[in-house]
Amino acid sequence: MVKAKVQYVCNACGGSSPKWQGQCPHCNSWNSLQETAVETRGSRFQGLAAASQLLPLEQVEAQDVPRRPTGIGEFDRVLGGGLVEGGVVLLGGDPGIGKSTLLLQALSAVADQMRVVYVSGEESAQQVALRAKRLALPSKGIQLLAEIQLERILATLEAHKPHLAVIDSIQTVYSDSLNSAPGSVAQVRECSAQLTRYAKQSGTTLVLVGHVTKEGALAGPRVLEHIVDTVLYFEGDTHSSFRLVRAFKNRFGAVNELGVFAMTERGLRGVSNPSALFLSGHAEPVAGSCVLVTQEGTRPLLVEVQALVDDAHALNPKRLANGMEQNRLALLLAVLHRHTGLALFDQDVFLNAVGGVRISEPAADLAILLAVVSSYKNKPLRDKLVVFGEVGLAGEIRPVQRGQERLREAAKLGFTHAIVPAANAPKQAIEGMTVLSIARLEQALQHAFD
Numbered sequence: 001m002v003k004a005k006v007q008y009v010c011n012a013c014g015g016s017s018p019k020w021q022g023q024c025p026h027c028n029s030w031n032s033l034q035e036t037a038v039e040t041r042g043s044r045f046q047g048l049a050a051a052s053q054l055l056p057l058e059q060v061e062a063q064d065v066p067r068r069p070t071g072i073g074e075f076d077r078v079l080g081g082g083l084v085e086g087g088v089v090l091l092g093g094d095p096g097i098g099k100s101t102l103l104l105q106a107l108s109a110v111a112d113q114m115r116v117v118y119v120s121g122e123e124s125a126q127q128v129a130l131r132a133k134r135l136a137l138p139s140k141g142i143q144l145l146a147e148i149q150l151e152r153i154l155a156t157l158e159a160h161k162p163h164l165a166v167i168d169s170i171q172t173v174y175s176d177s178l179n180s181a182p183g184s185v186a187q188v189r190e191c192s193a194q195l196t197r198y199a200k201q202s203g204t205t206l207v208l209v210g211h212v213t214k215e216g217a218l219a220g221p222r223v224l225e226h227i228v229d230t231v232l233y234f235e236g237d238t239h240s241s242f243r244l245v246r247a248f249k250n251r252f253g254a255v256n257e258l259g260v261f262a263m264t265e266r267g268l269r270g271v272s273n274p275s276a277l278f279l280s281g282h283a284e285p286v287a288g289s290c291v292l293v294t295q296e297g298t299r300p301l302l303v304e305v306q307a308l309v310d311d312a313h314a315l316n317p318k319r320l321a322n323g324m325e326q327n328r329l330a331l332l333l334a335v336l337h338r339h340t341g342l343a344l345f346d347q348d349v350f351l352n353a354v355g356g357v358r359i360s361e362p363a364a365d366l367a368i369l370l371a372v373v374s375s376y377k378n379k380p381l382r383d384k385l386v387v388f389g390e391v392g393l394a395g396e397i398r399p400v401q402r403g404q405e406r407l408r409e410a411a412k413l414g415f416t417h418a419i420v421p422a423a424n425a426p427k428q429a430i431e432g433m434t435v436l437s438i439a440r441l442e443q444a445l446q447h448a449f450d
Contacts, residue, residue, distance in 0.1 A: 008033040009185040014221040036186050065252050068163070068205070071109030074261055074270035075102065077299070078232060078245050080253015083164060083205045087252060088196050090170075090225065092210040092218045093234025098243055098261070098268055099209050102234075103166050104132060105267050111141030114163035117156070121148040121172030135267040148182060150175040150191050154198055162204055167195065169209035171219060183211075188220035196227050225249065237356055242277055243268060244357070247297070257297030275302035275413060278355035284383075288375030291386045291415070292367035293406035294359055300402065300409035302386065304354040305364065307371035312348045323353030324364065332369055332391060339395035339441055342373065363400040365391035366419070369441065370448050381448050384416040389424070395441045399423035407435065419444055 008017045010033055015026030017033060024032050067082030076082050079089070093099050100123075107116045120128050125146045132139045143160060147153055150173050157165055167173065173191040174182040181187070192208065199206040208228065211219040218225060225231050231249040236242055245259040260274035271277060279291065279302060288307045293300055305324075312318070321329045329351055337343050349372060353359050366389035374381050388406055390398040400406075403424030410418060411433045418435045425437035438444050 006035050009036050009221070010034075011185050011220060012222050014185070014189065014223050034185055036180050036184050068110070068114070070106040072102075072106055072268075072270060073272075074259035075106060075245065078247045078257045078259040079230065080247075080250050080257070084229070084252045085163075085205060086200050086203045087205050087230065088199050088228040089205075089207045089230040089232065090210050090218070090228040091207060091232045091234065092212050094212060094216075097234045097236060098263060099234050100168055101131070101135065102245075102261070102268050103168065103207060103209070104128070105135065105137060107142050107164065107166060108132070108137040108139065110164065111138070115143070115160065116141065117143045117145060117160060117162040117165040119145045119147060119153055119156075119165065119167045121146075121167070122169060137267070148172045148174060150194055154194065157198060157204065158202070161202065164205045164207070166207045167209065169211060170195075170224070171211045183219075185221050189223055192220075192224050192227060235358075240356060242271070242355065254297050258299060258301070274299075275409070278303040278353070278357050280304050280306075280354055285380035287378045287380045288371055290367045290371040290374065290381055291410075292359070292364050293386050293388045293410050293418075294361060294363060295400075295402050295406065300406045301357070302410060302413060302415075303357055303359065305359075305367045305371045306352045306354060307368070307375045308348075308350040308352075309344065309372060309376040310348045310350075312346050317344075317346060318348040318350070320349075321351040323356065323358050324351055324368070325360065328362075328365075329368065331393075332365055333372070335391055335393060335395060335441070336369055336372070340445060342376070344372070344376065347376065361400070362390040362398075363388045365389065366397060366441075366444060370419075370444065373445060374448075379449055382417055384414065385419065385448065386410040386415045386417070387419040387444070387448070389419070389421040389438075389444075391441055397421045397438055397440060397444065407433065419448060 008020050010024040012029040012032045013027035015024060017025060020033055023030050065084050069076050069082040091099055107118055125144050128144055145156055170188060170192055171183040174187050175190050178186055178190055195206060213219050229251040233246050233248060235244040235246060241263045243261040243263060247255055247257045260271040261268040262271055290305050292303050292305050294303055319326060319330055333344055367387050370387060388400055390400055392398050399421040404426060407418055407426060407430055411430050416433055418433055420435060420437055422437040422439045426435055436447055
């Protein structure tokens with residue numbers, strides 16, 4: 001027998017190499033090359049859209065993309081208002097986080113308005129029906145297909161012509177034109193391209209469920225994220241009842257949108273006031289706690305930032321940040337020492353964002369430093385205080401985007417004092433709130449305490 005030729009394909013960039021290497025020669029990723037069989041190339045490749053003549057851009061009429069709401073408000077928010085005809089959505093998340101539950105709820109909500117198909121490659125039809133029964137979902141109108149062969153799935157979709165189809169999951173689908181196993185780089189790349197091509201040509205909205213690696217990234221080739229229109233990540237601790245759906249890419253809406261859900265016995269339920277999840281609700285002010293107004297897409301969120309400063313019992317003081325960047329914490333502590341004279345080189349500093357939310361924007365700098373100083377002095381900040389602002393290396397407080405919306409959200413939740421950058425000072429007074437605009441870190445420390 002002739003030995004099958006193999007090559008090594010990078011699951012990060014899709015580049016190939018004739019032999020295995022520890023580092024991908026194309027993108028320099030480590031331990032990302034996987035063995036796969038060399039596939040015969042045929043004429044199965046086509047463009048995602050029909051060929052057309054060359055047109056001047058100014059003659060092309062731009063039209064708004066119509067939306068199809070799913071009936072789940074938080075899910076529609078992340079999608080940018082709803083589903084788009086011919087759009088392809090990739091939903092990733094840890095096992096058991098609730099991806100299949102959310103999509104089954106969405107299909108049940110729109111089944112009476114459009115034709116929907118649920119393709120299950122991981123569960124049998126009986127298991128899907130049992131989940132729908134457990135969640136007390138009306139299953140009328142949902143067409144179910146338990147299949148993993150790509151050609152049969154495409155044939156069924158072309159015959160039924162649904163408005164919305166869910167593939168759960170893309171890692172289980174395989175094509176007969178390839179010899180590699182389901183879930184391999186070649187299979188995921190080929191199956192996703194064929195399904196996306198079908199969605200663009202037929203106008204069917206397609207939702208692909210993707211697995212994630214232990215690092216939290218979507219499994220499979222990077223081209224999987226490039227080819228789809230929207231990439232959503234399901235986040236949250238399986239031991240907690242709260243789930244976050246975050247958009248990292250959206251060709252039809254804003255990125256970094258956040259949807260907040262609560263896992264109940266009847267499935268996922270949208271949380272109308274997510275700020276309440278990320279506030280501890282202390283009976284009285286405590287040291288080391290500061291409330292930040294962060295921005296997730298178009299939604300302002302109030303998050304409690306907690307800090308604990310304690311004497312170090314080792315030669316190297318610890319710097320731990322949960323939900324925030326640890327290197328950013330070290331930088332801010334250096335700024336604090338340089339411009340206020342407060343040295344914490346002999347102190348352990350621990351930082352935590354309440355509720356398991358992840359904060360990546362620099363607007364959290366001021367809240368982090370005020371929480372650290374409050375814990376070090378064992379003195380609480382003034383009651384009903386919210387802050388936001390980026391701290392520069394020179395000790396200046398830099399402005400952030402959407403400052404007015406942040407302040408209005410804080411006032412709506414009953415906060416009466418705010419410390420903001422000078423450039424974010426409101427032009428008109430906000431009812432029930434006293435806003436103090438500052439330009440330097442030293443000023444913030446002077447006014448943050450009673």
